[in-house]
Amino acid sequence: MKFTVLNTTTPSQELQTGTTRTKIDLQPWSQRPVAKSISHIWTYRDYSGAFLSRISSYRDKYRVEPGLYKIGDPDKESDVLVSANYKLSFDHLRRHLKNRNLWIIVLDTKGINVWCAAGKGTFGTQELIQKINQTKILTYIAHKRIILPQLGGPGVNAHEVKLKTGLRVYYGPVYAKDIPEYFDNERQTSKKMRSSSFKILDRLVLTPMEINPAMKYFVYYAFAIFIFMGLQRNGIIFKNALYDGLPFYLAGIVAIFTGAFVTPLLLPFIPFRAFSVKGGMAGIMATMILYSTTNMFKNNIFLTLFLYTFLPMMSSFIALQFTGSTTFTNPSGVKKEHKYAIPVYITGVVGSIFLLIIQKVYLLGVL
Amino acid sequence: MKYLSNVSTLTYDESLCTGCRYCSQVCPSGVFIMESKKAVITDKDLCIECGACQKNCDSNAITVLAGVGCSSALIQSFFTGEAPSCGCSDGSKSVCC
Numbered sequence: 001m002k003f004t005v006l007n008t009t010t011p012s013q014e015l016q017t018g019t020t021r022t023k024i025d026l027q028p029w030s031q032r033p034v035a036k037s038i039s040h041i042w043t044y045r046d047y048s049g050a051f052l053s054r055i056s057s058y059r060d061k062y063r064v065e066p067g068l069y070k071i072g073d074p075d076k077e078s079d080v081l082v083s084a085n086y087k088l089s090f091d092h093l094r095r096h097l098k099n100r101n102l103w104i105i106v107l108d109t110k111g112i113n114v115w116c117a118a119g120k121g122t123f124g125t126q127e128l129i130q131k132i133n134q135t136k137i138l139t140y141i142a143h144k145r146i147i148l149p150q151l152g153g154p155g156v157n158a159h160e161v162k163l164k165t166g167l168r169v170y171y172g173p174v175y176a177k178d179i180p181e182y183f184d185n186e187r188q189t190s191k192k193m194r195s196s197s198f199k200i201l202d203r204l205v206l207t208p209m210e211i212n213p214a215m216k217y218f219v220y221y222a223f224a225i226f227i228f229m230g231l232q233r234n235g236i237i238f239k240n241a242l243y244d245g246l247p248f249y250l251a252g253i254v255a256i257f258t259g260a261f262v263t264p265l266l267l268p269f270i271p272f273r274a275f276s277v278k279g280g281m282a283g284i285m286a287t288m289i290l291y292s293t294t295n296m297f298k299n300n301i302f303l304t305l306f307l308y309t310f311l312p313m314m315s316s317f318i319a320l321q322f323t324g325s326t327t328f329t330n331p332s333g334v335k336k337e338h339k340y341a342i343p344v345y346i347t348g349v350v351g352s353i354f355l356l357i358i359q360k361v362y363l364l365g366v367l
Numbered sequence: 368m369k370y371l372s373n374v375s376t377l378t379y380d381e382s383l384c385t386g387c388r389y390c391s392q393v394c395p396s397g398v399f400i401m402e403s404k405k406a407v408i409t410d411k412d413l414c415i416e417c418g419a420c421q422k423n424c425d426s427n428a429i430t431v432l433a434g435v436g437c438s439s440a441l442i443q444s445f446f447t448g449e450a451p452s453c454g455c456s457d458g459s460k461s462v463c464c
Contacts, residue, residue, distance in 0.1 A: 119435060189392065
């Protein structure tokens, strides 16, 4: 096989060697960046990428290149949309732009979605102004409108964008699926378009990434239990560790399932507003079901106490993590929950360990 | 769905409002609506403290302590003493929510 090495160095690139100036600065006005053509159609790879991003850390690398794109055949009167460079966000945007002629500016949000990037400031005023300049979008259009996803709002100061670039920011709908209606409605968002829904399916797709991190901690937990169960008078014997540890492994799995799956899914139907309480309630229900359907915990006061302490508490803790994924919680509320919940968790963990030790001492007959 | 009552740090001074309407357009929870060319608060308990209204208010009529509502980020910031942050994939060691 023969390889050909292409000399890709151009005179303009050679000029940059040893300088700190970016390539974009050296380009004459006439050599503006070319808008990349995109389609609204999702390929098989787009579907598999979207799926993998929902279930794993694949999402961390799922990015598109920031810059200028076009869909259809836009001209100087066509609108300009702005998006994040998380590929799933970008893909959802383009799939709803069938038969539209639009410019799209993709900001460098480090592969994070619009809402989270806006919170961090990467989907922000400075980045937007920089991309407006870099893409030279003003040479492509003859109007002064730029449409941002509404959820980019926490990062962007519309007044400053107007002052620095002359473009007027329009906050479009939250969801890309509402964009056609938004345009048909002469760029007016309805109340429905401005709010985010959080229905059962919206919550369901988030649960794998709640379960996934929790399972990582489960491995440590299971290992600790395994060692502890193997601990015998004459050393560590693993013969019975697996069998003796079974109720504990089961309690751990049920706690994760209840806190990371059941609670998010049934969120509006579980009483009380605090997530720690919701998770705890679901945990108590799960404990009662587990207790009545298996014989593992019966006739053992230590195991029963452990189950009723540990399972609801873990479920509560895991459910509290879901506050970061919802559309209606606020940091002050989470801080308030912490104030009450964390002392309970610490007491619960200490109590659970204490129960385990008492049981061990009792079984081994050391005392 | 509604979260805890009386916790949001949102404040609003109507006398400073210039009527630019951005807060009513940008709030994802519908906290602000326009009434006779001034913004008014509908229900403060709906506020999620995202900070979009404050960011887009040119007259400093709105203040809110915006931040991440992610439990693990807040717990981590308690131990490290740094500002809570949802790190995800930007190379920082903070948690992902």
